[in-house]
Amino acid sequence: MKVIVAYMLAILGGNTSPTADDVKKILGSVGAEADNDRIELLLSQMKYKDINEVVASGTEKLASVVSSGGAVAGVAPAAGNAGAADIASAEQKKEEKVEDEGEEDGDLGDIFGEGGLFGSDD
Numbered sequence: 124m125k126v127i128v129a130y131m132l133a134i135l136g137g138n139t140s141p142t143a144d145d146v147k148k149i150l151g152s153v154g155a156e157a158d159n160d161r162i163e164l165l166l167s168q169m170k171y172k173d174i175n176e177v178v179a180s181g182t183e184k185l186a187s188v189v190s191s192g193g194a195v196a197g198v199a200p201a202a203g204n205a206g207a208a209d210i211a212s213a214e215q216k217k218e219e220k221v222e223d224e225g226e227e228d229g230d231l232g233d234i235f236g237e238g239g240l241f242g243s244d245d
Contacts, residue, residue, distance in 0.1 A: 125150060126161045134174050142166070 129149040133141035143166060147157040169177070 125155050126158065126165050129155075130165055130169070131174070 126146060129146045130141050132149055133145045138145055143159070143162045146162050146165075150157045
């Protein structure tokens, strides 16, 4: 994930075609280790693709994913029902902890399409 973020930061900074060195420089500026294999994979998958189209496609796919949880957190406890609020709060903290553990740099699978990080090369 950090490689993708560094790539997108380069684009936001005005570099329309970031290189591996550009991505490594951004990662190095924050003390992050650069994984050459992931950088090369990203660059090969983004070759000839417009970042705006890739983000739009990914956004559409993520919008179709059903999210769960969080519904209990928005409900105010009724008077005399503080025990239920404590349980709901503990469950919410438990869910947040599980979500935090899942945010490591791992394989994102096919989140942006078939054939790699950002779809096919068609």
